[in-house]
Amino acid sequence: MATDSLVSTDIDYTQDGKQIGVLRVPQSFNTAGWANYFIPIAVIQNGSGPTVLLSGGNHGDEYEGQVTLLNLVRDIQPEQVQGRLIVLPMLNRPACVAGTRLSPLDGRNMNRAFPGQHNDTITGMIAHYVSYTLLPQADIVVDIHSGGRTLQFLPSVNMHELANQTQMSEMVRAATAWGAPYVFIYADVAGGGLLPSYAESLGKITLGTELGSAPQFGVDMLGIADRGLKNMLRMYGVLTDTPYAPPSPAPQLVAAPESADYVMAPVSGIFEPFLEMGDPVEAGQKLGQIHSTELPFADPVPVHAQTGGILFGRCGFPLTQQGACVATIVRPYTLT
Numbered sequence: 001m002a003t004d005s006l007v008s009t010d011i012d013y014t015q016d017g018k019q020i021g022v023l024r025v026p027q028s029f030n031t032a033g034w035a036n037y038f039i040p041i042a043v044i045q046n047g048s049g050p051t052v053l054l055s056g057g058n059h060g061d062e063y064e065g066q067v068t069l070l071n072l073v074r075d076i077q078p079e080q081v082q083g084r085l086i087v088l089p090m091l092n093r094p095a096c097v098a099g100t101r102l103s104p105l106d107g108r109n110m111n112r113a114f115p116g117q118h119n120d121t122i123t124g125m126i127a128h129y130v131s132y133t134l135l136p137q138a139d140i141v142v143d144i145h146s147g148g149r150t151l152q153f154l155p156s157v158n159m160h161e162l163a164n165q166t167q168m169s170e171m172v173r174a175a176t177a178w179g180a181p182y183v184f185i186y187a188d189v190a191g192g193g194l195l196p197s198y199a200e201s202l203g204k205i206t207l208g209t210e211l212g213s214a215p216q217f218g219v220d221m222l223g224i225a226d227r228g229l230k231n232m233l234r235m236y237g238v239l240t241d242t243p244y245a246p247p248s249p250a251p252q253l254v255a256a257p258e259s260a261d262y263v264m265a266p267v268s269g270i271f272e273p274f275l276e277m278g279d280p281v282e283a284g285q286k287l288g289q290i291h292s293t294e295l296p297f298a299d300p301v302p303v304h305a306q307t308g309g310i311l312f313g314r315c316g317f318p319l320t321q322q323g324a325c326v327a328t329i330v331r332p333y334t335l336t
């Protein structure tokens with residue numbers, strides 16, 4: 001337990017039943033000096049079994065996880081659980097409330113703040129509590145993401161490639177049980193400090209997701225999140241409402257292991273795509289072009305693929321900026 005954490009809660013992590021509460025994180029405002037910011041938390045526990053830590057709203061503009069987990073907490077009763085669910089539906093709640101990727105209180109990206117420090121800014125204090133109080137209690141960790149406003153994706157459950165093959169193959173088994181169309185092995189091309197990276201480093205069965213994008217938020221993506229999460233929980237026997245059924249068809253296993261699989265915009269401007277999601281891509285192929293907003297009649301700048309595969313991710317908003325990822329290319333992956 002993180003005895004040096006400045007975060008407090010009335011939640012008792014050893015108690016059976018359903019508890020709804022908050023994490024109180026010290027945060028002063030100009031209008032409130034002695035103040036805490038409340039992060040919602042729920043624990044549903046029944047007897048012995050695995051502990052599953054579930055988070056949504058790590059990025060505030062990604063609402064699939066928030067809605068799925070809020071519904072889960074309302075719907076699931078303790079008698080349907082064998083083990084424990086610890087649920088943080090709005091992990092970076094300041095960003096969720098603002099509808100932004102980053103926290104408006106300290107400008108930070110929650111998914112670059114792990115493991116955090118006890119006397120950090122608010123984002124780092126939340127990360128520190130998760131890292132040192134919650135993750136040590138967890139066997140399975142699920143952090144639900146989508147593309148938000150910045151990216152769109154073919155729906156996937158995802159993870160990094162790990163050196164530990166036992167852990168990796170168990171994570172692929174868990175991800176497959178979800179039944180999203182893809183299981184996606186990704187690489188970090190924009191810094192460290194991710195919640196999933198830290199959980200993976202502790203040996204936890206760790207799953208992320210990328211479910212569409214803000215414009216795709218709707219019945220289909222929410223269905224993939226809700227059905228998939230519950231199916232994975234059934235496979236581990238944590239959710240006992242109905243028997244586990246392996247998904248059909250089985251998800252496709254794909255990977256983007258090279259930094260060149262993540263194509264960055266060479267200039268700022270309006271990205272015009274030439275390919276639809278899921279289209280095949282050859283190395284060297286033109287993926288699109290960028291129109292200058294400052295020299296509108298200048299020739300657009302072409303954006304080329306450096307690797308081949310299929311188009312798996314694309315920028316979620318046409319106006320892009322130099323250095324932003326505008327395309328992600330994946331290829332089939334086989335577990336060794």
Ligand code: CA
Pocket residue numbers: 059062145146147148
């Ligand atoms: Ca995200």
